[in-house]
Amino acid sequence: MWCDNCLLVLPLRGGAMAWAVFIALYSIAGGLFLIIDGGYLFFELDEWYIYGGVGLAVAFIALINILALSNRSYIWTRVCKFVWPFLIVISAVRAILMIVELQRGKDDILWECQNGGQHYSSNTTITTTTSDSSSSFPAGFCAAGFSSIYAAFIVGLLIDLVCQIYMYFMTWRFQKRLEHYNAMKGPFAGGYYNA
Template sequence: MWCDNCLLLLPLRAGAMAWGVIIALYSIAGGVFLLEWGQYLFFVFPEWQIYGGIALAIGATAAISVIALSNRSFLWTRVSKLIWPFVIVISAVRAIIMIVELQRGKSNIAWECENGGQLWTASAAAGYGGSTSFPSGFCTAGFSSIYAAFIGGLIVDLVFQLYMFFLVWRYQKRLQHYQNMQGPFGGGTSAFLFLSSSIYPLSLRNSLDPLRLLLLGYAMFCPPVSLHPHVCSIPHLAPLYSAFWDPVSIRDPCRQQYNTQRPVALAPTLAHHFHFRRPSESPFILCSIIYHPPNCDRKL
């Protein structure tokens, strides 16, 4: 059995979305900073533009992951899972090069700070400068602080990316596991067969009732999963059911064989206690139904 909650600091889908938003925000901010002021820290054209472009690519990848998770898209979640390893490797290589280049250019950075934030003479002569000047806060902090902050930030960035990849992989596996489930299990009847053959609420006799057709449509798109024998639950339609009738009764599918009628009361309030929910976790979607007819060997 797989573990859906291992190594999770937050709920899987919502936590992954929040994690992705954080990565997107600081990556885009870092990319803009490098594109705007990178020439004051790096002195080989166009390395600061490459570093900034990679940062923006990381932010875009995180944004794609957030969109995929928010839409519960199996396709785009898988695309994100495939992209992240490449992004992480590129980020690791970038981090090493940035650290080396910062150490190599520390004397140039010190000169810039001593001369009021002017661009290094060779860079200015090559036309790398723009309308901006070197932020005075960097000079106040000193090169050692800047160097330590860059190293720490790059390491934290890699850790965040690795964990984001894990979250996307974990969610994609959850979708895959549930989509691969095949029913019925243990002699049960799959959701759409159960509905089409035996869901006759006592208050609704018409087989062409619009609500019943709506339930049938929902059921056909949901993977059936096994609940406890003799238990039928419609967790994601609990508010809808409560609005139309309470309690809901369903006739036993064996009534024709045994000439009996065994109403099975639905318990919407117990729906949240079942863990066999659709991976999308979307409300009002009928999914978690497998009915085991009591003492009934006849196939529906």
């Protein structure tokens, strides 16, 4: 017997909506962080914009999923069920690339921490540190150390993948429930189940 919503106490629809809100919130926060401060962690051809864009795409599909669940929309639920596997694969590729690029940029990140939060540039001209905190490497990352940042990224990316897979499972279960209810007969001519 399949459980409708194994991890949450709420019923399938309410639990799926709560899970989608959770995914949307952390995906928006992570996507914006990567777009704003990702240049201090990744150094190849503005790749942090792509990583942040994938996070925002996940948040967008989670928001569509919330609307589909709240309206009990069969069509939009099927759209979300169709899109989630692609986003899960793209997020898995993104996770692998982010982990590899963080490891490759370890020395550059350490250089940024040792030089007052200046943005590392492979060019001979290096940007100067200003008093504006928005234009320097976040101090909390330097205090935590590279190994802590690296472990946090790995754990966070794995949790993200597990959350997305579980959201896909709940979307699939909700779609099957909608199909089941659509196949049931009404209260007339033999009752709901026509048993």
